[in-house]
Amino acid sequence: MSIALTEAHCAATRGEVPIGAVVVKDGQIIARAGNRTRELNDPTAHAEVLVIREACHKLDDERLTGCDLYATLEPCTMCAAAISFARIRRLYYGAQDIKGGGVENGARFFAQPTCHHAPEVYSGFQEQQAEIMLKEFFRLKRL
Amino acid sequence: MSIALTEAHCAATRGEVPIGAVVVKDGQIIARAGNRTRELNDPTAHAEVLVIREACHKLDDERLTGCDLYATLEPCTMCAAAISFARIRRLYYGAQDIKGGGVENGARFFAQPTCHHAPEVYSGFQEQQAEIMLKEFFRLKRL
Numbered sequence: 614m615s616i617a618l619t620e621a622h623c624a625a626t627r628g629e630v631p632i633g634a635v636v637v638k639d640g641q642i643i644a645r646a647g648n649r650t651r652e653l654n655d656p657t658a659h660a661e662v663l664v665i666r667e668a669c670h671k672l673d674d675e676r677l678t679g680c681d682l683y684a685t686l687e688p689c690t691m692c693a694a695a696i697s698f699a700r701i702r703r704l705y706y707g708a709q710d711i712k713g714g715g716v717e718n719g720a721r722f723f724a725q726p727t728c729h730h731a732p733e734v735y736s737g738f739q740e741q742q743a744e745i746m747l748k749e750f751f752r753l754k755r756l
Numbered sequence: 757m758s759i760a761l762t763e764a765h766c767a768a769t770r771g772e773v774p775i776g777a778v779v780v781k782d783g784q785i786i787a788r789a790g791n792r793t794r795e796l797n798d799p800t801a802h803a804e805v806l807v808i809r810e811a812c813h814k815l816d817d818e819r820l821t822g823c824d825l826y827a828t829l830e831p832c833t834m835c836a837a838a839i840s841f842a843r844i845r846r847l848y849y850g851a852q853d854i855k856g857g858g859v860e861n862g863a864r865f866f867a868q869p870t871c872h873h874a875p876e877v878y879s880g881f882q883e884q885q886a887e888i889m890l891k892e893f894f895r896l897k898r899l
Contacts, residue, residue, distance in 0.1 A: 654818045655809050656841035657800065666798050675797045690865055691841065694834030694858070698799035712870060715837070719870030720863035722833055727855060727862030 614683050614707065614738045620647035620660065621685045621746055627652060631746045634660035634684040636668040636677065636701075643680065644668040660684065661692035665699045676700040685743040687736065690715030693722040697730050704732040707743035757826050757850065757881045763790035763803065764828045764889055770795060774889045777803035777827040779811040779820065779844075786823065787811040803827065804835035808842045819843040828886040830879065833858030836865040840873045847875040850886035 620633025624647030633647045644667035649658040661684050669675055681703040682696060688706065693715040696704055704716070715722045716734060723731035763776025767790030779786045787810035792801045804827055812818055824846040825839060831849065836858040839847055849859070858865045859877060866874035 650818055654812045654816060656812065656818050657805050657809060657838050662800050666800060669797045669799065673797060675793055675799050689837060690858075690863060690868070690870065691834050691837030694832060694837070695800050698834065713872075715833075715863075715870065719868045720833060720858075720865055722863055725833070725862045727833065727858065729856075 614685070614705065616642065616645055617660075617683045617685045617707075618739060618742055618746070620645050621743065624648045624660070625746065625750050631750050632660045632684065632686050632743075634664040634682060636664050636680050636682050638668075638672075638677075638680045643671055643677075657691065659689065659692050661688050662695050665695055665701075669699065678702070681705065682732070683738075685739075686710050686747070687714035687716050687718065689713050690720040690722055693720070694728075696732060697723065697728050700730050701732045703735065705735045705738055707736070707738050708740040708747070709736065757828070757848065759785065759788055760803075760826045760828050760850075761882060761885055761889070763788050764886065767791045767803070768889065768893050774893050775803045775827065775829050775886075777807040777825060779807050779823050779825050781811075781815075781820075781823045786814055786820075800834065802832065802835050804831050805838050808838055808844075812842065821845070824848065825875075826881075828882075829853050829890070830857035830859050830861065832856050833863040833865055836863070837871075839875060840866065840871050843873050844875045846878065848878045848881055850879070850881050851883040851890070852879065 625631035646663035768774035789806035
């Protein structure tokens with residue numbers, strides 16, 4: 614999660630919303646990414662989507678069986694569905710996202726009958742650091 | 757929608773689930789795509805995500821304000837959220853997807869409180885052609 618937070622911090626320095634994600638398999642980091650929606654002009658370039666795409670590319674497989682994903686914030690509905698499609702084994706995340714989350718909030722995608730693979734979900738990891746970084750980012754934007 | 761169906765047919769010839777999508781602005785086709793999850797080893801490479809990414813790239817904007825998206829099948833939850841993030845104006849689609857759809861089925865993303873932009877939605881366009889193509893694809897796969 615510390616590496617995901619580093620990716621979130623790097624995203625902030627690029628002017629992106631500070632969210633980071635890491636994919637791990639057998640104790641090894643397969644991929645790491647931060648948000649790049651602005652840089653890439655791509656509304657799907659959330660940290661979780663980017664890290665899944667990179668991990669799939671590296672493992673030459675469209676399914677990340679046995680892989681775990683760490684994200685600094687509760688994934689949105691798009692990312693929750695991508696995590697399901699990628700067959701992520703375990704999802705660990707930091708802070709909840711009441712306005713935009715899709716795991717414990719809103720669509721609660723993993724509990725939907727249209728979700729055909731749900732990872733184990735663990736939340737609350739280093740949530741304060743993730744929250745502080747997000748609040749500071751939006752505070753500075755409002756100045 | 758005919759062009760989206762052509763993209764779906766092309767996807768089938770590549771061994772991909774036959775779903776196609778098109779983004780249109782001011783009567784002009786901005787981007788067109790079919791599923792490429794297998795070819796790209798990317799579980800997020802659904803037709804809708806690809807067409808949104810391509811249209812954003814072409815318009816040099818992460819928001820597709822004033823653009824409409826045509827898809828042969830009801831978008832899944834991931835794609836519905838991507839459509840929302842991209843600020844698509846109108847979504848037209850063909851057949852419903854009871855097992856995997858995220859618009860009229862399952863998460864019904866556009867009706868969630870965590871959805872901050874919902875397009876106008878119109879469905880049932882050339883749905884039989886889309887359904888026949890999908891059924892034939894899966895029938896041949898089972899042989």
